[in-house]
Amino acid sequence: MLDSNFSLLYPNGDQNRDDHVSITDEVITELGLDFLIDLKNSNLSDYMTTDRETIEYRNETLSDMLENPTIVDTLKGTLKLLSDIVELRRIKSETEVAKNYLYSITEIELYIDIVSKLAKGFQAVRGNVKSSAFRRMTETVTELSESEYYRNLNKQLGELTAKVHEVKSITIGVNLDSEFRPVDAGVVSLNADTFKSGKVIDKILRMDFKDDDYTCIAPLVPYTRSNTDNAKIAFTNAFNNAMNDIFKADVRQWRQLVQSYVLSNTDFLLRIMPEIEFLTKAQHLLLALKSRGLALATPKIAPMDDKEFNVKGIYNPCVALKVDSKMVKNDIDFDENAKIYVLTGPNRGGKSVITCAVGQVQALAQLGLPVPADSAVISPVTAIYTHFPTGSDGDDTIEKGRLGEECDRLNKIFDTLDSRSLILLDESFSSTGSYEASYIASEVLTGFSIIGCRCLFSTHLHELSNQLDEINAKCRAEGGVPIDTLVAGIHGSERSFEIIRAKPDGKSYARDIAEKFGLSYDRIMDRVKAKKADEKKS
Numbered sequence: 001m002l003d004s005n006f007s008l009l010y011p012n013g014d015q016n017r018d019d020h021v022s023i024t025d026e027v028i029t030e031l032g033l034d035f036l037i038d039l040k041n042s043n044l045s046d047y048m049t050t051d052r053e054t055i056e057y058r059n060e061t062l063s064d065m066l067e068n069p070t071i072v073d074t075l076k077g078t079l080k081l082l083s084d085i086v087e088l089r090r091i092k093s094e095t096e097v098a099k100n101y102l103y104s105i106t107e108i109e110l111y112i113d114i115v116s117k118l119a120k121g122f123q124a125v126r127g128n129v130k131s132s133a134f135r136r137m138t139e140t141v142t143e144l145s146e147s148e149y150y151r152n153l154n155k156q157l158g159e160l161t162a163k164v165h166e167v168k169s170i171t172i173g174v175n176l177d178s179e180f181r182p183v184d185a186g187v188v189s190l191n192a193d194t195f196k197s198g199k200v201i202d203k204i205l206r207m208d209f210k211d212d213d214y215t216c217i218a219p220l221v222p223y224t225r226s227n228t229d230n231a232k233i234a235f236t237n238a239f240n241n242a243m244n245d246i247f248k249a250d251v252r253q254w255r256q257l258v259q260s261y262v263l264s265n266t267d268f269l270l271r272i273m274p275e276i277e278f279l280t281k282a283q284h285l286l287l288a289l290k291s292r293g294l295a296l297a298t299p300k301i302a303p304m305d306d307k308e309f310n311v312k313g314i315y316n317p318c319v320a321l322k323v324d325s326k327m328v329k330n331d332i333d334f335d336e337n338a339k340i341y342v343l344t345g346p347n348r349g350g351k352s353v354i355t356c357a358v359g360q361v362q363a364l365a366q367l368g369l370p371v372p373a374d375s376a377v378i379s380p381v382t383a384i385y386t387h388f389p390t391g392s393d394g395d396d397t398i399e400k401g402r403l404g405e406e407c408d409r410l411n412k413i414f415d416t417l418d419s420r421s422l423i424l425l426d427e428s429f430s431s432t433g434s435y436e437a438s439y440i441a442s443e444v445l446t447g448f449s450i451i452g453c454r455c456l457f458s459t460h461l462h463e464l465s466n467q468l469d470e471i472n473a474k475c476r477a478e479g480g481v482p483i484d485t486l487v488a489g490i491h492g493s494e495r496s497f498e499i500i501r502a503k504p505d506g507k508s509y510a511r512d513i514a515e516k517f518g519l520s521y522d523r524i525m526d527r528v529k530a531k532k533a534d535e536k537k538s
Helices: 025-030 052-067 069-094 101-124 132-145 148-165 200-205 229-252 255-271 273-291 317-322 351-367 395-416 434-451 462-466 468-477 506-516 521-537
Strands: 169-176 182-191 309-314 330-333 340-344 375-378 383-387 421-426 454-458 483-489 498-500
Touching: 025 351, 025 383, 052 069, 052 132, 052 273, 052 351, 069 101, 069 255, 069 273, 101 132, 101 148, 101 255, 182 229, 255 273, 273 317, 309 351, 317 351, 330 351, 330 498, 340 351, 340 434, 340 462, 351 375, 351 383, 351 421, 351 454, 383 395, 395 434, 434 454, 434 462, 434 468, 462 468, 468 483
Parallel strands: 340 454, 340 483, 383 421, 421 454
Antiparallel strands: 169 182, 309 330, 309 375, 483 498
16 A cells, blocks of 8 residues: 655655745745746645755655656656546535445546556656655555555456446336336346347348347437436436446445555545646746756755855746846845845846846745756745735725835734745835835835845835945844845846846946937937938938
8 A cells, every 4th residue: 555644745744844934825926936837736835845854855856857757747647647536536426326336436447547657657767766755656656566456456447347348238127007107117137239220010020130139129219309408317317326236236345445445545646646736847847947048956955044045147937938038147145244135226127037036046945946046055934025016006005005005015024024034025115205215115124134034125216225334233233134235237238137246326227228228418419410410411
């Protein structure tokens, strides 16, 4: 029997440990994680973990999948069969038949198909897999498929299904009353041949039809003809009841065997069904990035209290999958000199892109995936928060105003934010003037610093950077972590931009943007002079 504690995602099979990450569906959507890994049978947040052993276990598992693509084919085939079992159980639960033995036979057939597919698939890569998950999976399904018990089960099922599948027709006996109205009916026999249309005269005069039990004395008529929907349903239910009564004796003799062994193993496979979907979708993402020549790095997981986030060559995978232009990679390091960054730069200068990338890398690392970067050393976080523009005029916005709604959301984050959290802010407080926005932002940054969390604050408030010396002095007095600045600059005409650790220069941003769009003084004067010269010629 399969180990009920086995898991493809958890080394000890324990999914109920206290190592989950606080991350909402809204944050997952804002970071584009559900675009990267779109799950149907579970939530992505279910798989976020702070446990280093679990993260490394999954990295090994995915490494095997990347190196042995046939594993994915095996898992996808298994996933389809498991989906069939789920649908079968749904139909079975809705049927009026209390004990539908034919459905039980079908479920056992599907179970045997799954074991056969898993055994064949993993036997082919037995010498290549290195991960604990797939080594255990290979050993288990191989042992199971080669067991005497499984062979006997397969044989018995073959005999039973052959008996079921050879039935091509049934003979029904119907009792009539004195006025030729049907009173009751029952199955007389199961037949391996089909009935044919005929006539009474044929049965009387034709020698070849006289002893033919399958030629009717009247033409065959589809049972659905002229019947109401209720009549069709009633006929079908009566037929199913009769067939179940006939076959239940065959199934009942090994029913206990089925319940104690097959059904428990099927339940186990259904339990890991969401894990299979997660792994196959994750592998699809990794292959999509690799096919574009993009780097992927298995992160080194540092202790949580080290608060490490040292990532070289980071890029935003959502952007990378949507555009054809070459990505400009960046280095982000939350080191001893900065656990909080204020990121400034021109509009469309890549601030939002890199802010999301930091969250994506942190989340993917804690899902147990390689991350979009050249290298990465990352400490797990207990929570990931975002404070992005909502772009909506919901009830809160109407009631409190846009700035009030922003402050209210941030206030709720402060209720649960701790020193092991990561918070990402993008253009917060943009709904008010720069003076008010800078004041609120400086207060918020001070709070983040004293809490000791990691933070990336992307903002248009260039003057906020000029206040950092004062803010840092205040934070140091309270034991806060240091705050530093990052600058997003234009990189040629590319859609991606370099991020450098430096003090911002608002005028240089304006000059870069003006030059990029031909609105600098020199470019404008060149056009004016050219226009005047053309006018003189004409």
